[in-house]
Amino acid sequence: MNSLSQRPGMKRRILALCLAGIAGTGFCMAEAQATSPFLIQESGFVPVVLDNQYKPSFTPPPPSFTDYRARRAPAAQVHISFNGSSCRGTLAAWPAEAMTSFQYASDIWASLVNSTVAIEVAACWRTDLSTSNLGTTSTNLVQDPPNAPVKNTYYPLSLSNHLAGTRLVPTVPDMIVDINGNSNWYLGTDGNPGYKVDLVTVVLHEIAHGLGFIGAFTVSSGSGSLRFPNPAIYDRFTADGSGTSLLSYPSPSTALGSVLTGGGIYFTGAAARKANGGLSVKLYAPSTWVSGSSYTHLDEGFNSTQNAVMTYSIGFGEAIHTPGPVTSGILTDIGWQLNLTEPPFAPANLTASGLSSTQVSLTWQDTSTNEDGFRLERTLRSSVSWQLLVSLPAGSASYVDATAAAGTGYLYRIQAFNQAGSSSYSNLAEAVTTSNINYAYKLYLPSVIR
Ligand SMILES: [Zn+2]
Numbered sequence: 001m002n003s004l005s006q007r008p009g010m011k012r013r014i015l016a017l018c019l020a021g022i023a024g025t026g027f028c029m030a031e032a033q034a035t036s037p038f039l040i041q042e043s044g045f046v047p048v049v050l051d052n053q054y055k056p057s058f059t060p061p062p063p064s065f066t067d068y069r070a071r072r073a074p075a076a077q078v079h080i081s082f083n084g085s086s087c088r089g090t091l092a093a094w095p096a097e098a099m100t101s102f103q104y105a106s107d108i109w110a111s112l113v114n115s116t117v118a119i120e121v122a123a124c125w126r127t128d129l130s131t132s133n134l135g136t137t138s139t140n141l142v143q144d145p146p147n148a149p150v151k152n153t154y155y156p157l158s159l160s161n162h163l164a165g166t167r168l169v170p171t172v173p174d175m176i177v178d179i180n181g182n183s184n185w186y187l188g189t190d191g192n193p194g195y196k197v198d199l200v201t202v203v204l205h206e207i208a209h210g211l212g213f214i215g216a217f218t219v220s221s222g223s224g225s226l227r228f229p230n231p232a233i234y235d236r237f238t239a240d241g242s243g244t245s246l247l248s249y250p251s252p253s254t255a256l257g258s259v260l261t262g263g264g265i266y267f268t269g270a271a272a273r274k275a276n277g278g279l280s281v282k283l284y285a286p287s288t289w290v291s292g293s294s295y296t297h298l299d300e301g302f303n304s305t306q307n308a309v310m311t312y313s314i315g316f317g318e319a320i321h322t323p324g325p326v327t328s329g330i331l332t333d334i335g336w337q338l339n340l341t342e343p344p345f346a347p348a349n350l351t352a353s354g355l356s357s358t359q360v361s362l363t364w365q366d367t368s369t370n371e372d373g374f375r376l377e378r379t380l381r382s383s384v385s386w387q388l389l390v391s392l393p394a395g396s397a398s399y400v401d402a403t404a405a406a407g408t409g410y411l412y413r414i415q416a417f418n419q420a421g422s423s424s425y426s427n428l429a430e431a432v433t434t435s436n437i438n439y440a441y442k443l444y445l446p447s448v449i450r
């Protein structure tokens with residue numbers, strides 16, 4: 001028994017439910033789990049579906065991942081238990097390459113999500129899933145974990161642990177990720193899956209569900225309802241096209257069923273909206289409720305965008321190695337802090353030296369791994385007014401300014417930039433071009449250089 005359960009008033013019953021399966025797999029059944037101080041629901045299985053189309057594309061990992069691999073510690077520890085004791089169904093041994101890909105996708109999340117507590121993932125290589133089902137995730141949900149900002153609400157266990165600062169239910173993984181061992185996987189990590197299905201993309205997708213991209217509404221025989229006694233934190237942010245919270249609808253009701261299958265439901269959290277050009281984020285809401293696909297994915301309009309990883313299906317050739325800003329926004333709204341794209345670090349050790357009467361040679365140290373480029377600026381030393389001299393591509397470390405005037409003193413500075421903003425400036429470097437006029441005449445020039 002967890003020691004927390006001995007605190008008065010803390011002992012509660014645990015339940016475990018399931019979120020829907022994909023077309024053909026149906027609902028997971030409710031089942032009981034061991035006694036714990038926290039009420040737990042198992043979210044159920046949210047799958048990603050095979051889209052039988054060839055959709056070649058590659059979206060690279062986010063800047064946080066590049067930085068993490070270059071020099072940073074991860075923002076979260078993710079512990080993966082391959083075919084661990086929480087796995088269900090028929091299992092086969094994980095191919096070594098598949099474990100590498102799973103780890104790679106986990107590392108992307110570990111670079112993005114700040115968690116005070118290690119995230120425990122059970123990874124199951126299953127051979128009993130239907131052909132169209134590439135993978136599914138079930139997530140344990142905790143009602144009102146310590147420090148949760150919104151009450152009467154279920155939080156994903158991983159986020160609950162983070163908020164509480166401790167692992168609340170040590171016997172239960174935060175999420176169970178099932179991978180269909182019979183699918184036509186591409187097991188590399190280079191985002192070049194050809195005519196296969198990119199495993200990294202699917203794992204990235206599944207872990208997003210596990211972190212809380214998951215809701216608690218369902219529809220049965222036209223009637224919509226909340227499956228749990230309280231909403232999940234995700235449900236606190238969903239609304240119809242008029243901005244009316246779905247939680248305002250009676251549950252169960254045909255009105256709720258209609259809106260959940262009406263093609264017009266939205267995630268309205270501030271961070272998600274900000275990442276979506278100020279607009280509420282349209283969710284997948286086909287006219288026929290599809291358990292595990294409807295409501296807990298982005299609308300199909302996000303296909304072929306940097307947010308495509310959280311659409312309900314993945315095609316052959318589709319490699320999306322970033323959650324994208326919208327999904328990152330959704331996870332931010334539900335309570336995670338993510339390392340979204342940060343401005344690069346400032347270039348260092350800028351040097352400038354006059355090469356001739358018109359040329360100044362510049363060098364600097366590129367100290368960042370996530371820059372999109374550099375902006376080199378110049379001013380006359382005699383009258384400081386900074387002007388952009390040139391924009392240079394990422395990875396640049398030298399430049400020759402061939403537009404200088406003879407016998408003139410200049411100051412230079414440089415900054416790196418990316419989509420999140422600009423670094424601070426480097427040190428200033430100064431140089432004087434050589435004179436191309438005779439010495440005697442130069443003596444009569446006003447001194448612009450000391
Ligand atoms: Zn999914």
